[in-house]
Amino acid sequence: MTLARCDDIATADPPDRAAAARRLSLWLGLALLATMTASLATGAAGASLWAALGDLAQGRPLSRMDETILWSIRLPRTLMGALVGAALATSGAVMQGLFRNPLADPGLVGVSAGAGLGAISAIVLGGALPAGAMALAGAHLVPLAAFAGSWATTLLLYRVSTRGGRTSVATMLLAGIALAALAMALSGLMIHAADDQQLRDLTFWQLGSLAGATWGKLLASAPIILLALMGAPFLARGLNALALGEAAAGHLGVPVQRVKNLAVLSVAAATGAAVAVSGGIGFVGIVVPHLLRLASGPDHRMLLPNAALLGASLLLGADMISRTIIAPAELPIGIVTAILGAPVFLWILLRRRMVVDL
């Protein structure tokens, strides 16, 4: 059944496919609204979204408990989940377009590893900072350091792979793997220096979680992620042309170097901000673009916005599982995305091979 559908899509006319992709966007948008509502309505505590909305509509004040749970916990968490999911999925799609490699992922070129190094350093060395600096950075120290790490890695990567104003994608891929290894080794050094309590913090940070979502963190990360998300559609034509190869794209009049610069910048910003607030959440960046390419083809003009919508819905779904399955405790969301994502990814690979073999 699915096989036949994949076949249809592969042979469908481009206009049909564009219309299908637009219909898909509509459905994905509706699905995101539904997941966001569900996310606001679900949780360990019994606070009811509907009762609270009813109270508000009739001008009654909310109870303090409802207000805290809905306004201070669930709403920022839901918005953060949607933003992080969108950022991870879009970054994955952009990176795969940039490298013309369906396996590319911010994790692959060291951007996530650099962010991780920043966060781990902050957790381990934070206590050694002068009291003034601690007071200034406070609870934002870890997110800020993660962000700094992803930017530093991206800049370094860029310096290494750019010669005479031209960036070599192959060099960048290889340099990224080397930088990721270096960042992980330095993280290992930090882990070795960590004390018992820091080690536990590190473990939970590495597994990823949206549990720390607060309005403060949301306001700090949202502008960066939104900027990167809104910039992504402008890359779509360039990435489409790049699929033909850099030389061919150049002949088509695409400003190849500028597209590459912007793509790298947007991935660094979105991934850095996402990792900073939520830790290591895997598989969204790779599963979402693949699912969408199967459903509506590789055109980045539809792929990028659809990836943002689907990534947001999927991460919110995973987060709902993470905070209800062992309530009142919580399962780190990175575990949920990996358990759900890895089999789906394998399934996609098997499907693709069948389609290709046919």
Add this chain to the structure above:
Amino acid sequence: MRRILVTLGALVLAASAAAEPAQRIVSIGGAITEIVYQLGQQDRLVARDTTSIYPEAALELPDVGYVRALSPEGVLSMAPDLVLAEADAGPPATLDVLREARTPLALIPDSPTAAGIVEKIDAVGAALGAEAEADALAASVAAQLARAAARAGAVPEAGRKRVLFVLSGQGGRILAAGRNNEAATVIEMAGAINALDGFEGYKPVSDEAIVQAAPDAILMMTRGGEAMIDDATLFALPAIAATPAGENRAVIRMGGQYLLGFGPRTAQAVQDLADALYGKEADDTGAL
């Protein structure tokens, strides 16, 4: 008129709630939960954290997660009127949300020393409004700790045994205790010498460092009553085999929370460790 009555009623309720001691308590931290039970206040508990595993009855309570990774909604879903938490409970964002929700939060100081245990008991007692019970428990625990300290002080300098605390030894890689950690403190409280002091906390150590440390005994934790590494495997490790402890096959195993929890049972754990190292005391004053 009706509105005024309702408001008045709410005010009276709020006032009585403030005066009445908390009845729905979430206890975060193994030692704190133990103290609550020792004070006989367990009926007021509605939830615990993952590290609260003693007494066994505590396992029946819902688990709100690991002490450093609490979820705010998880804790609030228990509708607590008091959260008793170790000072290092977190993450900070969760504590902020609890404060925002006006959930009374009592942070209990947590220093892994003999004096720290008494301080912890007093703080829990004050938070529960059970000062009399806490005073009695603190006095008895302080007396036990003093007995243990006297016994440790009586061990002659030359006769002090060297003890190596092994946290884990998976695949032959030994993770051991250096200075400034719970295990090192307990070893010293029992009148022994922590065999490794070249680093802080718990770290993987080289075989050579273990041979050089020359421990007279190996100290390990049990998990759920099970040894994590059996004697045969432990003494087959070349580094361990070459030490005095290896030659005498001297290994002491104790429950992790009992040995390192710094709660009301620590004095007894220290006495047990001293018994294992130096033999039972001749007179009975040290026994509980």
